[in-house]
Amino acid sequence: MSATSLRLWARRVLSPLCLALALAAPAAAAADVERGRYLVEALTACDNCHTPRGPDGYVREKRFSGGPQTFNGPNYSVRGPNISSDAASGIGVWSDDAVKAAIVAGIGPDGRLAPAMPSEYYRILTMRDLEAVVAYLREAAPVASARPEQRRDGEPRAETFPGAEAPFEEKALDDPLRRGFYVATLARCMECHSGETNGALDHREKLGAGGKLFRTPAGTAVGANITQHPTAGIGVWSDEEIKAAITKGVGRDGRPLKPTMANLSKAHFAKMTPQDLDALILWLRTIPPRGGP
Incomplete structure (x- = not known):
């Protein structure tokens, strides 16, 4: 191939490629x-x-x-x-x-x-x-x-x-159960809903058992039990009832939940995608039943 032909080939092939890459970079950044x-x-x-x-x-x-x-x-x-x-x-x-x-x-x-x-x-x-x-x-x-x-x-x-303890691999999010744990962790569900031992959160023995006190301008609230316990927890709640609590800040009886859950539900968790919400509920169903608070 002559030098002239090579230049023409490069102009036809590489220029569109460079343009595509230039357009793809901002799109990827916007997606991020x-x-x-x-x-x-x-x-x-x-x-x-x-x-x-x-x-x-x-x-x-x-x-x-x-x-x-x-x-x-x-x-x-x-x-x-x-x-x-x-x-x-x-x-x-x-x-x-x-x-x-x-x-x-x-x-x-x-x-x-x-x-x-x-x-x-x-x-x-x-x-x-x-x-x-x-x-x-x-x-x-x-x-x-x-x-x-x-x-x-x-x-x-x-x-x-x-x-x-360590970053998740991207492919782990393809597993709905692992995705549910990922969502629950980033949303810090257990920071509010695990029980305490000697004043410290006890995620190993009291995961999801509730009982943590929250003092807000609106009054005092207690972190609810979100284990699969049939009476103390959410074991008999339907998926739709759990979704309403998470995204609308209302309890099973239709009454508004107390802050801070009521605030977080409306301002943040209501924006959760259906895929993440379904995965979260799937994971919550795996929490063993525990009594309390």
Whole structure:
């Protein structure tokens, strides 16, 4: 083939290929951002800790600029910080690796984050999903805010959630039962619904047994038993009744559930896809019956 013929061949074949690749890259990036949006808005509910609230719910124009509530523990007193793309008060100058470390390892630029950051539930994120979350956070508008006072004494131990010690492989999500566990873990169902032993969540002996106390401006609520116990739990609930509790915040009797479940249901879990919702219920059906709270 002559040099002239080679140039003509390259122009005909490679130019369309390069164009296709150029068009595919933004499409892939857009898909990643949309996946990140879904994970943040429907499952992990990042707004719950990182967005201010008003009388009508989240203050959208100040999204991710910091949450209103203070989290207290024996070694810490913190508020949800600014995770918008603001350079001074948010994570705008953090590297992607730094953002990932905060999400899945609970480690920030200044050291270990307080246990209020539930990284033990996020370690399960597939590599694709972790990158999608970061991509979505990068898209959030920068919102400046004052840095909340944070007190951390010592290095609190990073907990683990059984079965979520390492990232899932993408192919694991093809199994509905494994997908259900993945969804339940990212949504932190057992952070609210497992029982406690000596003041600490006991996922091994009291998984889903309920009993954890929640003190909110609306009053005190108790984490419900969501095991397969026929009377104390949800063993005799229909799938549709469980779906209504998760996505609409109503109990089996049709009455509204108390915060924080009522808030999370409407603001976040209502956005869950039918596939993820069905998988979640399938996994919940595997939780052995336990009495309580």
